[in-house]
Amino acid sequence: MGFSFSSIRYGYLRITFLLLLSCVLFSVIATPVDSSVLKPKTEHDGCSALKHFHDYQSKCAYLQTIDPCASQGFVDYLSLLYCNFEKFPLLGQSLLFLWLLALFYVLGHTASEYFCSSLESLSKLLNLSPTVAGVTLLSLGNGAPDLFASLVSFMGEDSKGTYDVGLNTVVGGSSFVTCVVVGIISIALRSRGVRIERSAFVRDVCFFCAAVGSLGLILVYGKINLWGALGFCSLYAVYVAFVYLSWRFGGEGGEFDLESVHKRGSLSEPILQREDVDEEHRSNVADRHYYWKLVVWVMTLPIYLPRRLTIPVVSEAKWSKPLAVTSVTLAPVLLSFLWNWKCSPTSFEAVIVYLTGCLVGIVLGLTALATTKKSNPPKKWLLPWLAGGFIMSMTWSYISAQELVALLTSLGYIFGVSPSILGLTVLAWGNSIGDLITNVTMALHDGDEGAQVAVSGCYAGPIFNTLFALGISLVGCAWEVYPLSIVIKTDPRLLESLGFLVVGLVWSFLVLFSNRMRLGGVMGIGLLVIYLASLSIRIVQTVGDSY
Template structure:
């Protein structure tokens, strides 16, 4: 019954998000087919028709548009002025694919509550797509690649597992540096996620399993905590200096390679004494984080329908037709990814999908390449699409000839898995790009710095999976599960900091080479880094004193540190407190 209930809730969530996507798509098409009349707006502006709440002239508005960034949007109170502003000012143009500011002010200007609801709903859809793509495509490709490459559980745990868990943070950070021109959003989202996981998740785990009197391995914990502290201190130096060159960015990223070598050496020399991240995949706990005995049994569609029918006390025939309708409604979010990401797992194999995915994948890459370049000529764009189409046709014919309808290929799996990995990375990047663009637009709409949204909304959304998975592992996995959960709460954030921010700094500094890349000036980063280092130091001091036992003193201390930081940060963001001065703002 529990399985049926969980399956039914999962179907309901998927159906709700797909219906939400259809609703948003309908609204988007409607507002673009019948856009607001800009000429009418300009006529009112030029005729000096001003609302009672503003005395801004048309000339002053045009002057602000040509001299200021999009931050000047909040000076205007009338939606007509704001609509004109976002349509004509280059600083308000979206970095993603949808112009959220224009939709909000020009199409929902008279109904701001509806506009906020639509953007919030789209935010939930993007978070779902980001997590679902990582779980269903990205992680499965990583696990299969680790088997094909015959990686040891130690190396797989600190590389592929961390990459699978941290993919949303890593790509959001890279996008914010390379595409959104707002590196502060990427810095705050990664640091916010690292703070949340190493404080809230570790704190809740310690409180929940306090009565179990479980201890963690001392050497593994001290190793992870010290490397994490060193990574944060290195980032603090980079922020303090304010710039970094290409070689400095490479050295910062290389800290994680040193960490991988140390973990591997400890596992090789200590063997079973090291119960840390090196045992991910051992002791009955595989790479994806669930115990083999608890691994869900794959069921056919008919069995799932029977379970749901029994749970709802419905006639199986009625449930069959309902299930077919649900499958059709689920297509909008499922089909685009399924048609472009090659999947060769036994339970998801479909030859038509496989052939179509390798045929259409090059076209998606070509479309993404054209959107990443500025001022692309029509001829260059057509050549790119034509080349991608030819490559796709060749791959599609090869897939059609070399695969069977009944089962996935058994040989030459590496090209399939590499293609699945590449396309899942592509989709993760596209979704992260749109998510960052939406958060930047929301920052302009509500008058809050996008870095604050990155520190809270983006960080929390990307860390919810870690919260649920690590707590479940600590509760159900016994001492080994608690050890792996705690190790993951430090190794995962460290991967996001060193690889997510590190790769972002490498790409950004490479684009400025031989000059140095200027780090976004955000004084609040010092507070974030300071509180984050304090939480790690608290755990580093308390755990050895408690003989490495996870208890309430560790948990409550971490929660207090996090909520004190969050209160100060939000109070500063909403003008209640000036963190960099001595006065309060009321």
């Protein structure tokens, strides 16, 4: 991929424009924070009183007298459960868990199939260098679920009760990737004697330690203003610049291939396949594979079709003119609905917004109908198409994250589990599955270079999630109360999790240097033990608090 300094400069200007446009979109979807103090809900708030009621009928009656306990999403899950499944509580809880799995699927699939696809095309169109694309766009693609979950946790009107979910999700995801994923890679490659590039590893670990240390200082100090939040977020720009300069002038680092990484993270094709099987067996396998894909397609159609009809896709493999025209027509309509979803649909303002969305959609649809071909995607004016796909994939990711955080918060009230623990475990694990599949598959099947890129990705991703995803959330909150500072009162046990995260980094550093930068079983087992110890202590502490 060729590049020049002028192309990099204009590429960054275009990316900056897209990010600013995305921030405007977030301000449309999310309700801003209305207070300068962010703190977890106390035992005296209305939702915590649910534990004093012991039957569904009384809980339903009480919920009708208070505001929704988790207002980020479109559904009031507590009222849905307690007011509609009084006679079938197990059925109601089972449906909530199935919906939880569906939301994880939608969030991950949207990032994988739409968000990453837009990033790959933007990378090529903007002529970014492979290394810069790897530590920016690739990290953004892999960290999209954490980014949107963090934004939802901080930026919603109920953020006082859920921002702790965002903090624990970022810390939990970072711990999972740097301990569990790196540990599994180390154990799987113990017999191959794979060596990790010393300078790249030291760079990534040092920046990650700086990120964790900065976050720890913020939590200890207990408050941060807009300039502090901007400084925390800008550390990621320093990291990207350092990586680029190391690659440009030091000859360091491998080439990041966004498309190959994205494909290796997919489970659409079998990893193991024998070539010497007979034709009858191959035919049976093909039949079973076809029927299985048909069943999956039918089950996922209700959550696939709305996204496909509102996210513009201009890739060669997935091009369809009818779907493209439909998507650019319906996308403004969806945005107008999201603008008005908490307002009365018959109000004057809502009617104007709906009419504007429909008019814009019709104009864009007619333009797409007249300027595109049936056989192949457009070659000219590609940036508006990619920008539209990028923004709408972000919109769907944000919607999914909204529902996911709202549902996890509701499940915390239903089962008496701290939302912070759900963020540290369930949400962090769900968002990190893509990293586990992508990085382990790359390390096992792409040789020593693949292992190097996989291990680097295990640190670049958490650096992105900590500095950029969490940083953007802090900037948004601080902007709302400027020039005041936001006060962050969080569970002090989050500092313990940060401490275990640093212990894992130090363990990796010491073992790799003592083993001449070779991955091995000792390193992997140690990382897994550190993660399990950290998780066990947090769970035991949480269970102790409930008694």
